[in-house]
Amino acid sequence: MAKKKRKTTPTQKRAHKGLSRQNKVILGSLLILLSLALFFSFVSFYFTWQDDQSLLTEFADRNRSARNLLNKFGAGVSHFFMYRGFGLASFAFPILLGLTGLYLFLGMPLRGLVGKWVWGLVLLIWTSVTLGFFGAAQPLLGGLVGYEINDFLQDYTGKIGVFLLVLFGLTIILVRLFKLTPEGVTGNLKRLKDKLGGPTPATAAVPESITDLPSGSDPDEDPEFESPDPYTHKKDIPPLEGEQETVPAEVAAPEEELQIEVSSGPEESEETELLARKLVEDFGEFDPTLELSNYKFPHLDLLDSHGAGGGITINQEELEENKNKIVDTLRNYKIGIAQIKATIGPTVTLYEIVPDAGIRISKIKNLEDDIALSLAALGIRIIAPIPGKGTIGIEVPNKNPTVVSMRTVIASKKFQNAEMQLPIAFGKTISNETFVVDLAKMPHLLMAGATGQGKSVGLNAILTSLLYKKHPAEVKFVLVDPKKVELTLYNKIERHFLAKLPNSEDAIITDNTKVIHTLNSLCIEMDHRYELLKAALVRNIKEYNVKFRARKLNPNDGHRYLPYIVLVIDEFADLIMSAGKEVETPIARLAQLARAIGIHLVIATQRPSVNVITGLIKANFPARIAFRVTSKIDSRTILDTQGADQLIGRGDMLFTQGNELIRLQCAFVDTPEVAKITEYIGSQRGYPDAHLLPEYEDEDSGTGIDYSIEERDAMFREAAEVIVAAQQGSASLIQRKLKLGYNRAGRIIDQLEAAGIVGPFEGSKARQVMIPDLTTLHEFLKNETQ
Numbered sequence: 059m060a061k062k063k064r065k066t067t068p069t070q071k072r073a074h075k076g077l078s079r080q081n082k083v084i085l086g087s088l089l090i091l092l093s094l095a096l097f098f099s100f101v102s103f104y105f106t107w108q109d110d111q112s113l114l115t116e117f118a119d120r121n122r123s124a125r126n127l128l129n130k131f132g133a134g135v136s137h138f139f140m141y142r143g144f145g146l147a148s149f150a151f152p153i154l155l156g157l158t159g160l161y162l163f164l165g166m167p168l169r170g171l172v173g174k175w176v177w178g179l180v181l182l183i184w185t186s187v188t189l190g191f192f193g194a195a196q197p198l199l200g201g202l203v204g205y206e207i208n209d210f211l212q213d214y215t216g217k218i219g220v221f222l223l224v225l226f227g228l229t230i231i232l233v234r235l236f237k238l239t240p241e242g243v244t245g246n247l248k249r250l251k252d253k254l255g256g257p258t259p260a261t262a263a264v265p266e267s268i269t270d271l272p273s274g275s276d277p278d279e280d281p282e283f284e285s286p287d288p289y290t291h292k293k294d295i296p297p298l299e300g301e302q303e304t305v306p307a308e309v310a311a312p313e314e315e316l317q318i319e320v321s322s323g324p325e326e327s328e329e330t331e332l333l334a335r336k337l338v339e340d341f342g343e344f345d346p347t348l349e350l351s352n353y354k355f356p357h358l359d360l361l362d363s364h365g366a367g368g369g370i371t372i373n374q375e376e377l378e379e380n381k382n383k384i385v386d387t388l389r390n391y392k393i394g395i396a397q398i399k400a401t402i403g404p405t406v407t408l409y410e411i412v413p414d415a416g417i418r419i420s421k422i423k424n425l426e427d428d429i430a431l432s433l434a435a436l437g438i439r440i441i442a443p444i445p446g447k448g449t450i451g452i453e454v455p456n457k458n459p460t461v462v463s464m465r466t467v468i469a470s471k472k473f474q475n476a477e478m479q480l481p482i483a484f485g486k487t488i489s490n491e492t493f494v495v496d497l498a499k500m501p502h503l504l505m506a507g508a509t510g511q512g513k514s515v516g517l518n519a520i521l522t523s524l525l526y527k528k529h530p531a532e533v534k535f536v537l538v539d540p541k542k543v544e545l546t547l548y549n550k551i552e553r554h555f556l557a558k559l560p561n562s563e564d565a566i567i568t569d570n571t572k573v574i575h576t577l578n579s580l581c582i583e584m585d586h587r588y589e590l591l592k593a594a595l596v597r598n599i600k601e602y603n604v605k606f607r608a609r610k611l612n613p614n615d616g617h618r619y620l621p622y623i624v625l626v627i628d629e630f631a632d633l634i635m636s637a638g639k640e641v642e643t644p645i646a647r648l649a650q651l652a653r654a655i656g657i658h659l660v661i662a663t664q665r666p667s668v669n670v671i672t673g674l675i676k677a678n679f680p681a682r683i684a685f686r687v688t689s690k691i692d693s694r695t696i697l698d699t700q701g702a703d704q705l706i707g708r709g710d711m712l713f714t715q716g717n718e719l720i721r722l723q724c725a726f727v728d729t730p731e732v733a734k735i736t737e738y739i740g741s742q743r744g745y746p747d748a749h750l751l752p753e754y755e756d757e758d759s760g761t762g763i764d765y766s767i768e769e770r771d772a773m774f775r776e777a778a779e780v781i782v783a784a785q786q787g788s789a790s791l792i793q794r795k796l797k798l799g800y801n802r803a804g805r806i807i808d809q810l811e812a813a814g815i816v817g818p819f820e821g822s823k824a825r826q827v828m829i830p831d832l833t834t835l836h837e838f839l840k841n842e843t844q
């Protein structure tokens with residue numbers, strides 16, 4: 059709404075500039091009176107024209123008077139319009155003049171009059187020609203104009219031709235002006251029959267003819283005229299709250315002054331809607347993928363099956379053996395089992411047991427080590443009870459685990475049909491089901507595990523999933539790789555999928571200072587995106603992009619299609635150890651706020667200690683993955699519970715999104731496969747450069763308020779102009795208008811203060827602007843340099 063209001067202001071201002079309210083009332087009443095004078099003259103002319111005809115040549119003679127109600131004026135004007143002009147159709151003039159007068163008198167926006175004048179003139183000529191055609195013997199019906207046009211047309215097309223032309227004109231008027239279509243007419247007749255005695259369509263048609271627009275764009279239509287043609291269709295869209303008022307406001311406007319103001323707002327919104335619909339009709343929806351329309355998604359053959367094509371092989375003997383061992387161990391401790399069931403997964407088999415009645419669950423839980431000992435196996439995990447099932451689960455690793463290949467999970471129906479914003483195929487659950495989640499819903503992911511347990515493979519699985527599902531226009535990666543080797547392969551897709559800071563050579567970030575800059579730049583991008591969302595009146599990136607695709611957001615106002623941004627940090631511990639708060643603060647800020655605007659974080663660390671995964675970080679990362687860790691304490695640090703220490707490694711992982719823990723076998727994607735995928739994408743035509751993030755300037759580059767003229771920011775002058783023009787000394791105004799980051803805008807404000815253009819900081823209030831207008835400012839800046 060705010061935007062619409064902003065839009066109306068210049069129009070209103072212009073209107074005020076043209077004519078003052080008083081002058082409008084004066085001019086309006088003059089036109090109304092003139093229209094009445096014309097009307098009475100015209101009517102009277104029909105009865106007196108013969109008597110008054112001789113007088114037309116003796117206008118100056120004061121002794122003679124005309125019989126017309128408005129005397130000589132009436133006789134002369136009527137003769138001019140009715141006889142020499144358009145005949146009966148000339149009544150259009152008093153009507154149009156009266157209407158214009160009324161608009162001026164009531165202060166209504168004159169824009170609405172254009173359509174009425176155009177249609178009025180069209181009707182005037184058509185009526186004149188038609189009456190001239192049918193009443194050629196009666197010059198007062200069609201007037202001289204009607205007669206002459208008829209004469210001219212008949213010379214070329216004959217009587218029949220003119221008749222057909224008149225008929226065609228009538229069709230245009232009925233269809234465009236009155237929105238009559240065969241379906242509409244039958245529908246109306248039916249409704250009329252139903253209503254019997256209700257308001258006739260004829261009465262409704264009057265305001266409609268008034269409000270129509272010549273362009274054929276959707277006017278405020280009479281609800282009575284519902285027809286399935288493309289024009290009336292537009293009305294089927296449910297009106298916005300304000301829009302409902304538009305119809306009565308427009309119709310009743312000539313009588314009620316109060317409603318006039320109301321109509322201006324919604325009219326604008328309708329205009330935007332109309333424009334959007336017209337653009338979509340003409341060009342189709344905005345397609346973000348158009349620039350790389352020939353882009354081919356990677357195909358399955360780029361991935362290996364890692365010998366997992368045949369699925370899980372069940373070793374019946376092993377199953378039986380494990381079952382017996384479990385039953386025996388429990389029996390040794392006097393725990394009877396009523397039922398036992400096995401679910402075989404790729405890495406572990408889950409034995410679900412129902413103990414005899416009266417057995418305490420904690421007793422079984424305490425036997426974890428004993429069961430592990432008797433089974434002589436690592437990585438046994440007891441889940442007592444399994445949530446929602448009423449059974450106790452014992453997970454026992456398989457002797458021959460099956461590799462879950464990325465190929466099988468990508469090929470799975472679940473992933474292929476996933477209607478998610480950022481679908482990730484992590485791998486398989488212990489019941490051998492493909493596990494797919496939406497990164498956008500998580501909304502950030504923390505990944506930890508001891509070295510060599512599958513973190514890098516996990517990150518590759520995330521990136522591969524997105525590469526298989528998303529077009530380069532839809533998602534961008536910001537990759538941070540302090541180890542300098544893990545993510546290098548993704549360099550090849552820089553111009554397709556990567557985002558980087560302006561002026562930086564490599565898209566993959568390996569040094570710490572650059573990481574800090576990038577994180578801050580992402581914070582600026584986040585702020586920009588929030589501004590855009592606010593201006594578009596939407597709540598999240600999804601709604602924003604839908605609106606942008608429907609061409610309801612104007613790129614000239616700074617709107618653009620927003621790709622998702624996934625920030626991946628491999629080895630977070632390194633970073634936090636060397637940069638501490640400088641990294642933690644922007645990460646926490648992004649994690650807290652970035653979910654709605656499509657920036658998602660994936661952070662991996664091999665040192666899950668509390669000084670790396672701090673409380674602040676943890677609180678903002680509800681979704682966590684733990685690969686195998688070496689101690690219970692590490693498991694607690696990541697998951698808030700033990701369990702990760704009992705995993706068997708090689709991609710065996712626990713995933714939580716806040717509540718229950720899910721054990722998964724991570725999909726395996728090897729480095730050569732990643733190389734093939736990136737090669738495949740990288741060899742295709744890409745964008746000219748990587749996606750550029752907003753510029754970030756280090757805060758340390760000068761903080762004192764004693765700025766000399768040479769030290770001033772390059773945007774100082776522009777910023778001063780913005781501030782003086784708006785007479786409002788605020789950093790956020792500079793930020794918004796000049797699209798600068800918060801820190802830079804803040805620094806410019808300090809420089810403006812040092813220059814004496816704005817006053818000192820006044821808490822929550824905007825600073826005082828010391829210079830009244832732009833001319834004074836320019837003078838001031840000129841004097842400064844002299």
Ligand SMILES: Nc1ncnc2c1ncn2[C@@H]1O[C@H](COP(=O)(O)OP(=O)(O)OP(=O)(O)O)[C@@H](O)[C@H]1O
Nearest residue numbers: 508509510511512513514515664708709724725726
């Ligand atoms: N999902 C998996 N399925 C099968 N094997 C796996 C899986 N994940 C990892 N591995 C095996 O474990 C090895 C180490 O994995 P990875 O490089 O991902 O460990 P990491 O945790 O990133 O180690 P580091 O922290 O030292 O980089 C891989 O080379 C692979 O052989």
